[in-house]
Amino acid sequence: MAVVRWFKRHLVVIAGMITLGYLLLPNVIVTVFSFNKPKGRFNYEWQQFSLDAWKQPCGVADMCGSLSISLQIAVWATIGATLLGTMIAFALVRYRFRARGAINSLIFLPMAMPEVVMAASLLTLFLNMGAQLGFYTILIAHIMFCLSFVVTAVKARVMSMDPRLEEAARDLYAGPVQTFVRVTLPIAAPGIAAGALLSFALSFDDFIITNFNAGSTVTFPMFVWGSAQRGTPVQINVIGTAMFLVAVLLVLFSMAITNRRNKVKA
Amino acid sequence: MNTKDNSGDVRLSGISKTYDNGFTAVQPLDLTVPQGSFFALLGASGCGKTTTLRMIAGLEEPSSGTVFLGDQEVGHLPPYKRPVNTVFQSYALFPHLDIFENVAFGLRRRGIKSVKQQVVDMLDLVQLGEQARKKPHQLSGGQQQRVAVARALINHPKVLLLDEPLGALDLKLRRQMQLELKRIQTEVGITFIHVTHDQEEAMTMADTVAVMNAGRVEQLGSPADLYENPNTTFVANFLGTSNLIEAEVDSKSGDEIILKAGGGKLVLPEARCSAPTTTGGKVLVGVRPEKITLTHADDAGEIPAGRNRITGKIADSSFIGVSTQYVIDSPVCPEFEVYAQNIDRDSRLRPGADVVLHWNPAHTFGLDAAQDIDAGVDLEEEAA
Numbered sequence: 157m158a159v160v161r162w163f164k165r166h167l168v169v170i171a172g173m174i175t176l177g178y179l180l181l182p183n184v185i186v187t188v189f190s191f192n193k194p195k196g197r198f199n200y201e202w203q204q205f206s207l208d209a210w211k212q213p214c215g216v217a218d219m220c221g222s223l224s225i226s227l228q229i230a231v232w233a234t235i236g237a238t239l240l241g242t243m244i245a246f247a248l249v250r251y252r253f254r255a256r257g258a259i260n261s262l263i264f265l266p267m268a269m270p271e272v273v274m275a276a277s278l279l280t281l282f283l284n285m286g287a288q289l290g291f292y293t294i295l296i297a298h299i300m301f302c303l304s305f306v307v308t309a310v311k312a313r314v315m316s317m318d319p320r321l322e323e324a325a326r327d328l329y330a331g332p333v334q335t336f337v338r339v340t341l342p343i344a345a346p347g348i349a350a351g352a353l354l355s356f357a358l359s360f361d362d363f364i365i366t367n368f369n370a371g372s373t374v375t376f377p378m379f380v381w382g383s384a385q386r387g388t389p390v391q392i393n394v395i396g397t398a399m400f401l402v403a404v405l406l407v408l409f410s411m412a413i414t415n416r417r418n419k420v421k422a
Numbered sequence: 423m424n425t426k427d428n429s430g431d432v433r434l435s436g437i438s439k440t441y442d443n444g445f446t447a448v449q450p451l452d453l454t455v456p457q458g459s460f461f462a463l464l465g466a467s468g469c470g471k472t473t474t475l476r477m478i479a480g481l482e483e484p485s486s487g488t489v490f491l492g493d494q495e496v497g498h499l500p501p502y503k504r505p506v507n508t509v510f511q512s513y514a515l516f517p518h519l520d521i522f523e524n525v526a527f528g529l530r531r532r533g534i535k536s537v538k539q540q541v542v543d544m545l546d547l548v549q550l551g552e553q554a555r556k557k558p559h560q561l562s563g564g565q566q567q568r569v570a571v572a573r574a575l576i577n578h579p580k581v582l583l584l585d586e587p588l589g590a591l592d593l594k595l596r597r598q599m600q601l602e603l604k605r606i607q608t609e610v611g612i613t614f615i616h617v618t619h620d621q622e623e624a625m626t627m628a629d630t631v632a633v634m635n636a637g638r639v640e641q642l643g644s645p646a647d648l649y650e651n652p653n654t655t656f657v658a659n660f661l662g663t664s665n666l667i668e669a670e671v672d673s674k675s676g677d678e679i680i681l682k683a684g685g686g687k688l689v690l691p692e693a694r695c696s697a698p699t700t701t702g703g704k705v706l707v708g709v710r711p712e713k714i715t716l717t718h719a720d721d722a723g724e725i726p727a728g729r730n731r732i733t734g735k736i737a738d739s740s741f742i743g744v745s746t747q748y749v750i751d752s753p754v755c756p757e758f759e760v761y762a763q764n765i766d767r768d769s770r771l772r773p774g775a776d777v778v779l780h781w782n783p784a785h786t787f788g789l790d791a792a793q794d795i796d797a798g799v800d801l802e803e804e805a806a
Contacts, residue, residue: 320514323481326501327508328528328573338527342518 190393197387241306289371306351313347429492430457437487462628507574660798695788
């Protein structure tokens with residue numbers, strides 16, 4: 157009886173812990189195996205602790221090159237998709253124009269369509285246009301599928317925005333540009349930021365579309381895929397762990413700032 | 423404030439607004455609000471009062487006519503170039519800025535560099551000096567409302583526009599803010615134009631009230647004048663409660679009109695009748711519930727001569743502390759309302775008792791019988 161009661165009382169915590177474990181376990185494995193010293197070419201069995209991979213993260217040929225390409229594409233795709241997507245979102249919410257309804261629903265297509273289909277059709281398009289496959293075709297493809305996520309995130313934010321706030325700004329001597337910069341943009345910022353973060357993450361780890369349209373360019377996910385057939389260097393785990401740590405640190409950092417701000421205000 | 427200065431006069435000249443869908447929110451309207459006055463636009467929702475206000479602010483473009491501030495025509499100016507500020511319904515405080523920056527917003531947009539002292543003074547005026555670094559959502563409704571007032575007033579506008587500024591507050595806080603706003607207005611001497619659907623609020627705060635209905639100003643005057651001398655049934659019913667009786671003009675004697683209603687006769691001072699009176703014609707006779715005295719039918723002989731009388735039966739009574747409200751069923755009017763102060767309560771005045779209602783003829787007003795007798799009834803509840 158006592159056990160049942162204890163279980164009932166802590167059910168929420170237990171469920172939370174199990175979920176957290178489920179989510180984090182793969183990351184833990186990746187981290188643990190980044191300190192492994194594998195015997196063969198495959199890093200799937202624990203042998204012994206070693207810092208070798210951490211000391212030489214770029215010790216594998218071509219890996220850091222592909223990482224750099226992936227980061228560049230992710231940054232440019234994020235910038236491009238965020239700029240375009242924000243403008244599209246504002247246009248869709250604020251203005252009534254021809255084909256608005258069509259755009260409104262078609263913008264979700266990249267989210268809904270199977271990636272392989274999109275990848276194949278993009279490749280067909282690029283080949284028919286005679287485009288040189290590589291960095292720029294990947295970038296164009298990434299901007300395209302990131303767009304719909306940015307539009308969705310920003311649109312929700314702009315729609316929930318009280319139109320009176322902009323009227324208040326205009327009433328308080330802010331011209332159209334000032335109103336946009338001082339009121340509209342800061343209030344839409346969380347939506348824009350969410351869209352940008354999503355874009356970065358999606359672009360960085362995209363494999364299918366990239367693989368179809370990359371030509372001879374190799375991005376990080378493509379490198380990992382390719383090397384997994386021949387053997388997995390420990391450095392892949394190092395990069396994975398490092399990215400995870402950066403993400404966690406960013407979250408902790410933003411939480412700390414919010415906390416401090418709230419404390420100062422209170 | 424210099425009383426000769428008329429730069430804060432607001433003059434609307436033939437201003438009207440018809441929306442794209444064909445709905446006319448404001449019929450062509452001429453209105454002058456004198457410098458330094460506290461002016462209320464009162465009406466139910468959809469009567470055009472907010473549209474009128476937004477046209478003064480520049481947030482709505484008039485379909486015809488224009489707006490003058492003093493001698494300057496501002497009708498063509500965008501809102502950010504008009505020396506007018508608005509306190510919005512639900513305040514519209516900038517959620518991403520703290521209280522200090524909200525209040526400083528207007529000054530900064532006009533390129534004023536040293537805003538600190540002004541903002542501090544303004545926050546003190548609205549008693550929010552200690553909240554300067556909080557975000558709007560951390561304040562209570564009443565505090566947010568005061569920030570909205572401070573944010574507008576700091577710019578020293580020629581006119582301050584208030585769009586239902588107290589609508590979101592609870593009753594007690596609303597009373598408090600009414601006095602507070604009145605105090606601030608007296609202190610700064612700026613013209614206030616206040617839009618509200620709450621007749622009590624309009625009467626408490628404003629020097630002049632314009633009652634709007636269906637895009638028109640029905641009547642304009644001081645609160646007491648509107649209450650005592652309504653010109654239309656809408657004003658009579660929307661401002662407080664009126665008992666309206668259909669009556670027929672019997673004769674005139676001197677400056678008094680004698681009317682027949684039911685079996686009895688009523689006296690109406692001619693000066694208080696806004697309707698044309700020809701013998702045999704119909705008028706609506708009005709009297710406010712608190713002007714009426716209720717006497718039990720057994721004591722009818724004690725009623726002094728020269729008072730207007732009506733007989734009836736008490737249909738309902740409700741005790742509300744300071745007074746008792748009776749509903750009287752009378753041959754001339756099925757639901758006659760009477761408010762009696764609870765000074766000497768007559769225990770015989772219970773539902774079912776026969777009573778005589780009587781009042782001083784000077785408190786009677788006359789209205790044109792051609793209008794809807796129920797115009798303006800219950801509108802306030804709908805709007806609230």
